[in-house]
Amino acid sequence: MTNIKNQAVDPTTPAADTPQPAPVMLDPEALVQHFRELRSQIEGATPLSPAQKRRLQNLARKQSAEVIASSINLIGALDDNVAQAIGQPADSARQLQIDWNRWTAVADELRGLLNGVESANLARRQELHRIAAQAYSIGTQLARNPANAVLVPHIEEVKRQKGFSNRKKKPVENPPQAPTPNGAPAHDTSMTPPKA
Secondary structure, eight states: OOOOOOOOOOTTSOOTTSOOOOOOOOOHHHHHHHHHHHHHTSTTOOOOOHHHHHHHHHHHHTSOHHHHHHHHHHHTTSTTHHHHHHTOOHHHHHHHHHHHHHHHHHHHHHHHHHHHHHHHHHHHHHHHHHHHHHHHHHHHHHHTSGGGGGGHHHHHHHHHHHHHHHOOOOOOOOOOOOBOTTSSBOOOOTTSOOOO
């Protein structure tokens, strides 16, 4: 004999065999706007300069998570003396540590998202490169036929653009200084104060 229990069915939960709608794909401009809105809703999400970020990372490397946790425990060990001295109660420091752990997970997810976006864009760039190379190759072959003379200016423009991108920039050379009678380089006196 089988016991069948009455189960309440949630009408908002789709059945397993019901096809799920495809997620809505956002275009890049909508994503940028969405990210800007998100940034405005995150407390303290102001970007640091590279120098500021490097300085804070160097300071953070000096103390492990274990040292930080033990130091926070020290705050509450002797009544409120340590908490008063540093101006931070132990509970507040512990909450800051919890928040740091939670936001680290957010940063990890964002790095993963960024990696995915950059990877997809790199694949798009590679596909564009393949298409452009094929178009140039086929166009060059077709332009040999006088009936396809309309392609010649386009081929010439691509050749011109390729010439620009293949050129190497010449390094900036310092102008040579005139030798002095004894062979030593001339001394620049433009910054030397006049003798009194």
